[in-house]
Amino acid sequence: MDSKHQSNYKLSKTEKKLLRKQIKARHTLLRHEGIETVSYATQSLIVANGGLGNQVSRNQLLPVLEKCGLVDALLMPPNKPYSCVRYNTVEESKKAYDTLNGKEIVDDLGQKIILYLNFVEKAQWKELGLQTLPPGLKVIEEIISPEDEKMLLESVNWTEDTDNQNFQKSLKHRRVKHFGYEFHYESNNVDKDKALPGGLPDICESMLEKWLKEGFIKHKPDQLTINQYEPGHGIPAHIDTHSAFEDEIVSLSLGSEIVMDFKHPDGMTVPVMLPRRSLLVMAGESRYLWTHGITPRKFDTVQASKGHKSGIITSDVEDLTLNKRGIRTSFTFRKVKQTPCNCSYPLVCDSQMKEAPASFPESDKEALQLEQDYVHRVYEEIARHFSSTRHTPWPHIVEFLKALPSGSLVADIGCGNGKYLGINKELYMIGCDHSQNLVDICRERQYQAFVCDALAVPIRSGSCDACISIAVIHHFATAERRVAALQELVRLLRPGGKALIYVWAMEQEYNKKKSKYLRENRTSQGMKEEISNDTSVQELLVKELPNVGRQDSAHSVSSINDFQDGGCNSRNVANSKLPIHTNRTSFHSQDLLVPWHFKGNPGKDKRVESLGSLGSHDPSPVFHRYYHVFCEGELEAACQTLSNISILQSYYDQGNWCVILQKV
Ligand SMILES: O=C(O)CCC(=O)C(=O)O
Numbered sequence: 001m002d003s004k005h006q007s008n009y010k011l012s013k014t015e016k017k018l019l020r021k022q023i024k025a026r027h028t029l030l031r032h033e034g035i036e037t038v039s040y041a042t043q044s045l046i047v048a049n050g051g052l053g054n055q056v057s058r059n060q061l062l063p064v065l066e067k068c069g070l071v072d073a074l075l076m077p078p079n080k081p082y083s084c085v086r087y088n089t090v091e092e093s094k095k096a097y098d099t100l101n102g103k104e105i106v107d108d109l110g111q112k113i114i115l116y117l118n119f120v121e122k123a124q125w126k127e128l129g130l131q132t133l134p135p136g137l138k139v140i141e142e143i144i145s146p147e148d149e150k151m152l153l154e155s156v157n158w159t160e161d162t163d164n165q166n167f168q169k170s171l172k173h174r175r176v177k178h179f180g181y182e183f184h185y186e187s188n189n190v191d192k193d194k195a196l197p198g199g200l201p202d203i204c205e206s207m208l209e210k211w212l213k214e215g216f217i218k219h220k221p222d223q224l225t226i227n228q229y230e231p232g233h234g235i236p237a238h239i240d241t242h243s244a245f246e247d248e249i250v251s252l253s254l255g256s257e258i259v260m261d262f263k264h265p266d267g268m269t270v271p272v273m274l275p276r277r278s279l280l281v282m283a284g285e286s287r288y289l290w291t292h293g294i295t296p297r298k299f300d301t302v303q304a305s306k307g308h309k310s311g312i313i314t315s316d317v318e319d320l321t322l323n324k325r326g327i328r329t330s331f332t333f334r335k336v337k338q339t340p341c342n343c344s345y346p347l348v349c350d351s352q353m354k355e356a357p358a359s360f361p362e363s364d365k366e367a368l369q370l371e372q373d374y375v376h377r378v379y380e381e382i383a384r385h386f387s388s389t390r391h392t393p394w395p396h397i398v399e400f401l402k403a404l405p406s407g408s409l410v411a412d413i414g415c416g417n418g419k420y421l422g423i424n425k426e427l428y429m430i431g432c433d434h435s436q437n438l439v440d441i442c443r444e445r446q447y448q449a450f451v452c453d454a455l456a457v458p459i460r461s462g463s464c465d466a467c468i469s470i471a472v473i474h475h476f477a478t479a480e481r482r483v484a485a486l487q488e489l490v491r492l493l494r495p496g497g498k499a500l501i502y503v504w505a506m507e508q509e510y511n512k513k514k515s516k517y518l519r520e521n522r523t524s525q526g527m528k529e530e531i532s533n534d535t536s537v538q539e540l541l542v543k544e545l546p547n548v549g550r551q552d553s554a555h556s557v558s559s560i561n562d563f564q565d566g567g568c569n570s571r572n573v574a575n576s577k578l579p580i581h582t583n584r585t586s587f588h589s590q591d592l593l594v595p596w597h598f599k600g601n602p603g604k605d606k607r608v609e610s611l612g613s614l615g616s617h618d619p620s621p622v623f624h625r626y627y628h629v630f631c632e633g634e635l636e637a638a639c640q641t642l643s644n645i646s647i648l649q650s651y652y653d654q655g656n657w658c659v660i661l662q663k664v
């Protein structure tokens with residue numbers, strides 16, 4: 001407040017800027033989230049930029065908010081770049097609005113973040129409080145009576161008398177029994193030609209008919225798996241093999257309620273309460289794209305409020321409590337699928353997964369296809385998760401950006417989540433990326449970014465004072481395309497303009513020093529720092545966990561994983577298949593596929609929790625990105641083929657080859 005009196009002119013300028021940003025935040029909230037803000041004071045505020053998706057943790061934000069008054073509730077939805085705070089009184093929220101708007105806070109990783117606050121109506125607070133269920137998922141409560149529940153439970157004979165009609169197994173974390181068709185956990189599929197004699201138990205027939213008639217299910221199942229979970233039991237996160245079963249899968253919960261976790265590949269986890277006697281219906285996206293699983297534990301975190309029975313458990317700390325698990329028996333009904341799956345989720349679809357692993361491209365067309373399948377599609381799919389592991393800017397790049405004259409126009413070609421776009425506020429930076437989802441993340445962060453191909457950037461020739469290309473050129477699949485990408489960077493530069501280029505190095509050990517990528521091989525769980533350019537913290541953690549019995553790994557998303565067994569990690573060019581790299585090891589081939597694991601939840605606050613579920617060896621999807629890792633001198637040589645440039649500097653930085661060039 002003091003400064004207000006010191007410099008009126010300056011402050012009004014700042015105020016204007018603040019207002020502009022605040023209005024921008026409003027628009028973004030409305031456009032991207034459908035959240036309407038209001039121009040009058042209310043008890044609740046949306047705090048743009050103060051969200052878990054922005055690496056701002058509750059511990060970080062709450063004390064800041066509490067300085068303005070008594071916080072009634074702070075809602076931080078997972079993966080979102082905002083949060084919602086409700087104050088005890090309008091006066092308090094007004095104080096927060098006045099003092100915290102434009103306030104800089106330091107996020108969990110030490111980066112500065114500016115908060116923009118806007119009032120929202122109370123009703124919207126309520127709406128926000130509930131995440132939505134995964135699309136296609138329903139929980140129908142009280143679908144059967146307590147009497148029917150009792151009867152169904154009594155009908156299951158768990159004694160080992162197998163009359164060969166209902167195949168029964170004791171898995172590591174639960175007991176199972178199959179009817180109609182046996183489900184093979186080794187192949188994650190059913191033997192479609194070998195229906196079990198006896199079909200489904202008679203007791204289920206009338207129940208299924210009723211559900212059909214009442215429209216709860218669309219087709220009659222012919223396969224039943226009964227799972228029994230004692231407290232402490234669980235089922236690993238999995239997607240039921242697409243080609244094994246039809247779209248709709250339903251599961252009846254008996255005996256005791258349980259929390260089932262649904263995970264989107266981008267890391268969002270939605271815990272869903274399944275009350276006893278309820279029917280879970282999974283169809284569409286929730287069946288094909290999201291994994292479902294039950295974490296082995298004795299207590300579930302559940303909503304305390306009495307009214308809440310089924311559905312999402314929010315992360316609202318005010319209303320959470322622990323619930324002791326009992327014995328839950330589930331009847332999962334599915335219809336065996338006789339034709340290949342043609343869903344719209346090819347990356348996780350066993351029917352649509354490429355038969356053969358990717359090959360070295362032999363033509364431009366093949367190179368394009370390879371980049372499409374093993375770069376663009378993958379980044380699109382993993383964008384949020386990827387972004388959550390990309391927060392620490394590398395010092396030499398920061399140095400380059402900070403040294404540029406203020407007012408410079410700088411293009412970041414392949415800007416990813418925009419982690420360099422805000423480094424130097426004196427620059428006019430614009431980012432572009434092939435991935436729409438990554439560009440959306442940049443925009444959520446209020447950066448200028450657009451989607452384009454790095455070989456055809458819609459920026460006028462000679463208009464940039466500088467360009468950066470960080471960890472991009474190595475995704476082009478032929479030498480010609482890599483040179484073309486460099487040429488495009490140079491085209492954007494004005495004479496005298498500079499470009500900084502980073503690519504991943506084949507040499508992960510240089511001058512007798514191992515890069516962090518190798519060194520951090522055995523990092524402790526507590527590690528927070530992003531290491532080299534290419535590994536998520538999750539990947540590190542995964543390696544540390546014991547690989548528990550695989551036979552209980554439910555029906556995996558398989559396929560992409562499978563060609564890992566084909567022996568990689570060699571200069572396996574003979575059959576022209578691209579080898580799959582083992583993370584945290586040296587490279588043995590310049591062209592390779594690098595796995596991206598969707599393990600756990602990327603939200604930092606969830607890391608501990610995700611470790612828990614990783615302990616149950618979940619076969620989550622693994623995606624592969626194509627890379628050409630550069631040998632010493634290769635990047636320089638490629639630059640030297642360009643006209644009108646001089647190489648100002650070339651160096652090795654933490655497992656990357658780097659060049660600074662200047663347009664002459
Ligand atoms: O226990 C449940 O409700 C789910 C079981 C399941 O996902 C499965 O067997 O594939």
Ligand SMILES: [Fe+2]
Nearest residue numbers: 238239240292
């Ligand atoms: Fe399942």
Ligand SMILES: [Zn+2]
Nearest residue numbers: 242341343349
């Ligand atoms: Zn499919």
